[in-house]
Amino acid sequence: MLYNTSCAKRNNIIKITLNTKNKRVTKSLYDKQHQLIYQQFYFGGSIAQAGELYLSNIQKCVSQGYTVTKVV
Numbered sequence: 001m002l003y004n005t006s007c008a009k010r011n012n013i014i015k016i017t018l019n020t021k022n023k024r025v026t027k028s029l030y031d032k033q034h035q036l037i038y039q040q041f042y043f044g045g046s047i048a049q050a051g052e053l054y055l056s057n058i059q060k061c062v063s064q065g066y067t068v069t070k071v072v
Contacts, residue, residue, distance in 0.1 A: 005058055007066035012037075014061050018054035025053045 003018040011032040018025050025042040042057070044050030062068065 003054065004070070004072045005054075005068060006070040007058070007061040008069045009064070009066040012066075013069075014066060016054060016057050016061070018050060020047050020050065023047055023050040025050055025057060027057050 001020045003020075005016045007014045007016070013030045013032070013034070015028045015030065016025065017028075023044045023046065025044070026039065027042070028039045029037045031037055042050075042053045044053055058068065
């Protein structure tokens, strides 16, 4: 199952995706034209660990002044 969250701040958008099948979290930074600037991958040993990584990345975005704009 996929979970997606987007966060925005000025001209940047961060998209965070949790893939429970692969136990992987992907964090991608885009500019305002939606061009990919960088992408990071985090791997959890279990779905619970991947979920914790997903939530901690969302918390980091909020603590850095980003606004959560979309959660799916």
